[in-house]
Amino acid sequence: MTTPNPLPTSLDAGQTAARLPYPQLVTELTRLLKDESVRVPQRVVQALPGGGSLFVMPALDARTAITKLITLTPANAGTGLPAIQGDVVVFDVITGRRRLMLDGPTVTARRTAAVSLLAAQKLAPNTRGPMLVVGAGVQGLAHLEAFAEGLGVRDFRITSRSHASAQALAWHAETLGLNARVVPDADVALADCPLAAICTPAGGVVLSALPRDDGFISAVGAFTPTMVELSAALCQYVAAQGDVFVDTADAVHEAGDLLQAGLDVARFATLGDVIRQDMKKPAGPVLFKSCGWAGWDLAAARAAG
Template sequence: MTQDHSTPENAPRWFAAQQILDAVSPRRARKLLEETLVGGFHPGEDPARGNVTAGQGHMLLMPSVLGAWSGIKVATVSPGNPERGLPRIQATYLLMDTPTLSVQAVMEGNALTTLRTPAVSALAADHLAAPDAQTLMVFGTGPQALSHIEAFADVRDFSEVVVCGRSTEKVAAAVGHAQRLGLAARAGTAEDVRDADVVVCATSAAEPLFDGALVRDAACVVAMGSHEPDARELDAALMGRAQVVVEDRGTALREAGDVVQAVAEGALTEEDLVPLADVVTGAAAVDRSRPRVFKCVGMSWQDLAVAVGVVDGAEA
């Protein structure tokens, strides 16, 4: 992208949700994140996510710098919005060139999140899941669950997708989404986790979704539903017997309830946590003798890497 500093005559370009999704495919998003880590970026360089109380909700501030580019996502979480017919989470992204910090693009932030979160999950799963994984189980039926099905189908050739959720109608819709992607899919229950090769947890649950003892040693589990220390989707029993991979140790110990609570219960230690960058670069070996868990909370560098890709993709 040519860095063309913003002026009143040359306002930053606006990218709506569909423009973002048209500019960067799920595969390209995954590659952008992989290239960033292989290029030597250390996620620990990201500042901590800012959390500011506002009314009954809160604002999240997520800045990052990647060489020539800088950016910040401003997200809001308003629990009462669904009753008003509005999204619970809303976001806007500002992309700037680092030398002048002039805004080059403004983006609809929810679409960026919908794109980059399954991309980092799929990047981890591509390294952690068994090469011959056949069954994908998804807990959740929202936009992230649907996006994860598409992203994961690009890293493994699944013969079946099993969807588990609280709403029969939403589960049916998610199954239909998988089928339209050319995947065999069906509704399931938490007990089906015992037969899954890859498990995705994409829910707003605050308590474990299933008995971790049911997870096979050969399985890979990805949990991305929460970024709060008092909420978790996985129990300490699973975290304690798994190889646990995280985006960044410090971030996980601040925000990942699955990690924070397992550590508090004595099932896990900080030293047990394996940074994703080490797995991607080969600095850390994957332990295939036990379950592999990837716990992510979403980090600022991921938004920035994909945002740059959106502008480059649109120009190409």
Template sequence: MRTLDAAETAAALPYGALVEALLQMFDREHRGEAHAATRTSVPLADGGVLLLMPAADARFAALKTVTVHACNAAIGLPVVQGEVTLMDAVTGTRLLAMDGNVLTARRTAALSLAGAARAGRDVSGRMLLIGAGVQARSHAEAFAQVAGVRQLWIHARTQAHAEQLAQHMRSLGVDASEIADPAQVSEDADVIVATTSSSTPVIPPKVRPDATLIAVGAYRADMAEVSPELVRRCAVFVDTLEGARAEAGDLIQAGIDWSSVQAFANAEPAAQDRPVLIKTVGHALWDLAAAQLAYTHREQR
């Protein structure tokens, strides 16, 4: 079995190809050709947790294994550590192991782009990015490379981190700048992406009537990056209804009518006269799609 380090995993998952792989996985999910089990959570010592996320289709199976240890930050170790293993679904032969953190960051950004495509939205315009961590960087890079975003405003809790990300994006040819207050540009932004771990809303309430909002940070019912009032103004799209019902605090706190929410697998494009909210919480099928792409990418080299 071949093992890819972080740099090799990133190289095997080009954003454009990853978006296409996810779109194809949506279709396979819709046809019932791929499936995933419910995520398993096992408590570990000192408040840690072990997460197991399996998925399979007719040809491949994948298992993502993640550990989360909040206390690691104090001793200089990663809080989140993970790997994804790809197997032959017929024989069980282990084919490829990949860096789970890199795979998750890249497929989450690609998932935002794929969700926007399913919602019928062009996300090549002016972009406001809230957050400056790993997910923010992957979204900035993906939207620049795939959608062609060339104007980017970045706001983060730590100004220096936002400026560092802006410098990185300027080196890639994007007109990127750090801003102190996202409300200054929220009505000018065509696309607003939130990648924070905030428990309270971070996206300003005043947005363009045709804005595309993407929220990927909140992953518990008590967390929300988008206010209930703004959620209720939007046409809402999610990666999976099951996951969103359990984990999308933005939608849960808004008391949303779930019958109006569209999952990516069978979504119809939204009208252009109201904002769109794309909310993702992650799913093992997306990891399977990424792992398959990485394996194919390496086989073709």
């Protein structure tokens, strides 16, 4: 009698993605935000020679401990090398045994898009679309797929500093049976789009137009005080006329868009507040600022098994 082959302990990008379907990820994110055993130490970000950064991001619950080890190298843009590289190592808390090693960039892309999706499901006044995607890289692709799968959005507008990348994402969307077209100006397109995901390297403002009254914007690119994607006026407008939410309390010192707009980030509710308090959807425009958190990687590890 032969013994069945054990599940692989080291998963490549495709195997990692297969373990992380968006509906399952959203379910696990929701469970994690209600799990009182979760602990997430502050992440370490170490500058590297040449302008890159090394991220060390641990997290644990009563059964699982993880550490995400990734490098972010913005200079790789346009070279054929990925900007994000690394792994998520998953351990059993009781035995200390390594259970899995997941592809770090795939986890980062999918859990980030899933967090935006969960926020939109809970907070967006209008989830029908069209949806504007600013930035046609890995995060732009992940957000397009997540919102199509999780909210049923069928119509997308795509803009990027690289027209070729934007066109490639639009063609990909069409292979999924979606409607997508490249637009030259994000500010103009926002008037027709109640949903928007801003997914750029956050090297400068890419969106200045004010959102619709039923608008929802998820901004995921800026995760340090010096990074920015949104104009100060946009952030200030939503804070005054609508509602701003952040992914975690760490945004107090990480949310560059909000900090550079002079806003008191500590007063904004987190996604955990929304889930645990079962908050009702706001009536006006919503800005969701996501900075990243190892807890999201822990949720992905739990979903992956």
